[in-house]
Amino acid sequence: MQVRYFFNQTDQTFNISFDPDFLPGEEWQEVDQEKHDQYLEAVNSRKIILADGTFSDPRPSNYHAWENGNWIDQRTEEQIKASEMKLLTPLTRRQFRMVFVLNGYDLDAIKAKILEIEDIQTRQITLVEWEDATTFERDNASLIMMAELLGLEDDQVNTMWKQALSL
Known part of the structure; x- marks a missing residue:
């Protein structure tokens, strides 16, 4: 056949x-x-x-x-960003702080930057997040402020976040 x-x-x-x-x-x-x-x-x-x-x-x-x-x-830029953000799941305290160290940041210098925030309430909230949080969410307002203080762009934060997820 x-x-x-x-x-x-x-x-x-x-x-x-x-x-x-x-x-x-x-x-x-x-x-x-x-x-x-x-x-x-x-x-x-x-x-x-x-x-x-x-x-x-x-x-x-x-x-x-x-x-x-x-x-x-075929997605819009907003859809791509939203999709990427879904992949950036919360980090543990260890992962969050370790990724800064692995990327050449001094944890004491980060705390010093936080202590330079002029608004007392914002400074204290950010300091509590930095020192006491047990998990870190990518879209947290204090985290976004910390990134700005360190001069980090969104794509840099996302890259570090992905690195931290593997730790």
Whole structure:
């Protein structure tokens, strides 16, 4: 029994026929079993099979769509940021303080910066957070203020946060 393999490049779909007289539509191309297996492996690896038979890089995430030869994240900047923030789970006190040390910060110097805050209540709240908190949330107002005092941008804080999660 002859097996025939077909591939639809537009839809990235496959068809296997055991009927020697089967003729799919024009959008289908007949391929041999080896090419079928290669294409199937590529599609299962989240790659696009291009018109010339080569493969794209794997699809980076479910948010990406193939447009004009590139994977494009379809989310807005706000959606991307919100998604990233969900991954930045709370840190323990040890993780939070250790990541500063590992990135060259002196813990006493950080406390000194906090003590320079002019508003007494803000200074005391921030100091309590720094010295007494047992967990640290990425979007905490005192943490955001500490980052500003240290001149850290959001992306730097996020990178350090990810590092701390691995400690």
